[in-house]
Amino acid sequence: MSGPMVAARALTKRFGAFVAVDGVDFEIEPGEAFGFLGPNGAGKTSTMRMIGCVSPRTAGELHVLGLDPAHDGPDIRARLGVVPQEDNLDTELTVWDNLMIYGRYFDLPRAEIRERAAELLEFVNLSDRRDSRVDPLSGGMKRRLTIARSLLNRPELLLLDEPTTGLDPQARHLLWDRLYQLKRSGVTLVLTTHYMDEAEQLCDRLVIMDNARIVAEGSPRRLIADNVTREVVEVRLPIEADLDFEAARLKRFGDRIEPLADRVLLYTDDGDATAAAIMSEGFEAGSVLVRRASLEDVFLILTGRSLED
Amino acid sequence: MSTPPVLRIVEREALVFARLWRGIAFSTFVAPALFLGAIGVGLGGLVKAHTGAVDGLTYLDFVAPGLLVASAMQLAASESLWPVLGGVKWMRQFHGVVATPISPGQLYGGFVLWTALRSMLGAAAFLLVAALLGAVPSAWGVLAIPAAGLCSAAFCALLAAYSIKLDSDLSFPMIMRLGVLPLFLFSGTFFPVSQLPSGLRPLALFSPLWHGVELARDATTGTFDVAPVLAHIAVLVACIAVGASFGVRRFSRRLSP
Numbered sequence: 381m382s383g384p385m386v387a388a389r390a391l392t393k394r395f396g397a398f399v400a401v402d403g404v405d406f407e408i409e410p411g412e413a414f415g416f417l418g419p420n421g422a423g424k425t426s427t428m429r430m431i432g433c434v435s436p437r438t439a440g441e442l443h444v445l446g447l448d449p450a451h452d453g454p455d456i457r458a459r460l461g462v463v464p465q466e467d468n469l470d471t472e473l474t475v476w477d478n479l480m481i482y483g484r485y486f487d488l489p490r491a492e493i494r495e496r497a498a499e500l501l502e503f504v505n506l507s508d509r510r511d512s513r514v515d516p517l518s519g520g521m522k523r524r525l526t527i528a529r530s531l532l533n534r535p536e537l538l539l540l541d542e543p544t545t546g547l548d549p550q551a552r553h554l555l556w557d558r559l560y561q562l563k564r565s566g567v568t569l570v571l572t573t574h575y576m577d578e579a580e581q582l583c584d585r586l587v588i589m590d591n592a593r594i595v596a597e598g599s600p601r602r603l604i605a606d607n608v609t610r611e612v613v614e615v616r617l618p619i620e621a622d623l624d625f626e627a628a629r630l631k632r633f634g635d636r637i638e639p640l641a642d643r644v645l646l647y648t649d650d651g652d653a654t655a656a657a658i659m660s661e662g663f664e665a666g667s668v669l670v671r672r673a674s675l676e677d678v679f680l681i682l683t684g685r686s687l688e689d
Numbered sequence: 690m691s692t693p694p695v696l697r698i699v700e701r702e703a704l705v706f707a708r709l710w711r712g713i714a715f716s717t718f719v720a721p722a723l724f725l726g727a728i729g730v731g732l733g734g735l736v737k738a739h740t741g742a743v744d745g746l747t748y749l750d751f752v753a754p755g756l757l758v759a760s761a762m763q764l765a766a767s768e769s770l771w772p773v774l775g776g777v778k779w780m781r782q783f784h785g786v787v788a789t790p791i792s793p794g795q796l797y798g799g800f801v802l803w804t805a806l807r808s809m810l811g812a813a814a815f816l817l818v819a820a821l822l823g824a825v826p827s828a829w830g831v832l833a834i835p836a837a838g839l840c841s842a843a844f845c846a847l848l849a850a851y852s853i854k855l856d857s858d859l860s861f862p863m864i865m866r867l868g869v870l871p872l873f874l875f876s877g878t879f880f881p882v883s884q885l886p887s888g889l890r891p892l893a894l895f896s897p898l899w900h901g902v903e904l905a906r907d908a909t910t911g912t913f914d915v916a917p918v919l920a921h922i923a924v925l926v927a928c929i930a931v932g933a934s935f936g937v938r939r940f941s942r943r944l945s946p
Contacts, residue, residue, distance in 0.1 A: 468781035
């Protein structure tokens, strides 16, 4: 296919008076890993559901795989893989039966499903659990099974809605590793996340969403370079500290400061120099930390709020 | 060759059934047989001693088709309440289905079709036990199986359409107690509706179960007129049509909002 995998113009979703997605534009190119980053309620999932053809758009234009979801929903869905935010596996059935049944929803021949299911269980490290029921599996295993399930129809486009939310770090890394492999094999990935590190790890390009709109777009590196200084100094304050007073004291050390609940962030191009200056002002060394600027900072600067709010 | 989406849903349900049949066997096969023994043979003996025939039938012959269809209704009702809400809200597997080429309406259609088929499976087992007890005088009796399927589909079409948009199961026990149970007792299942006070008798016309029971009784006894049979079928088909017109829309609104 020559055009973009997904193209949206002024895409809008309303539920009654509530505006979930407010006129967003984006294009997703073949082979890229594209992210929707934003806090809960920003409109990421609503956008994903429109792309997945399980939620009709209210207004605007949307093309997925060159087709219009309003008319070609089943044809598009036949070529998508979907990993939903909440697991919806058949918990009454075994791992293997889950794959067999799901493959049949796509009307794949049984012999072909068996062959792919065996490969995919290998791919997600679940071969030894094929006859186990789904219920007792860990959260990470269920996610991996859901990913295997989403790949049964060899999708051109894989939609992942918060793929690692609720997983422990080890399970997340295993999942990321598999998503990398998929990307390398040419599958276009679209994911939503409210984890900065996930977006930085996986996405070639992303949009930041807030209050139903897209507030920035670009590669993680570009977004940081365009919106934030190179480094950030975090000054952790004792509980009894007067935040406003301390922020005022720190103001002159950074290009820009962001006071948070328990600490103040100073944006600067030379973190070490800034940290040294602050410590000479009497701040304790243990409470001052220098780090590289991240997408978290981009979000904070663009929206004035932190992502975990 | 492609399989219609509705039948792919039936495949899923059949697989779950095949995996879990031991747990389901009791309610599907054994419980109705116990009912037939206790009410048909036990209570039927008393009825015979005191009143003789019921509508020209032995009590066992009278009550067997009633119980057969009533158990189909009960199965349809319980399958269309908790499992439907579970599919959309608790286990959420319906959301997985509609992410594939299968549409919410097709999911609904497959669900109703499967419930009817499963009821027919139960009805077949029931009929076998009844025949062994001598409660099926006519070979037409096999048609009691599709009668049970039709009645089951009518209940499932209506109730699944209702359940899909709920957020909790608070109303379900009420539906079972105030809806399904009275229908079970008063739809010509255990005694002819002519025994009802004359003012209440016309209410039977509104009970899909009564139409199903009458059909099954016509079949097992082998004595029927064509016109009422067609009327009973028409009522049950109308219930399915009304249910479907709501069901397809409500499944779509809930699963693809």
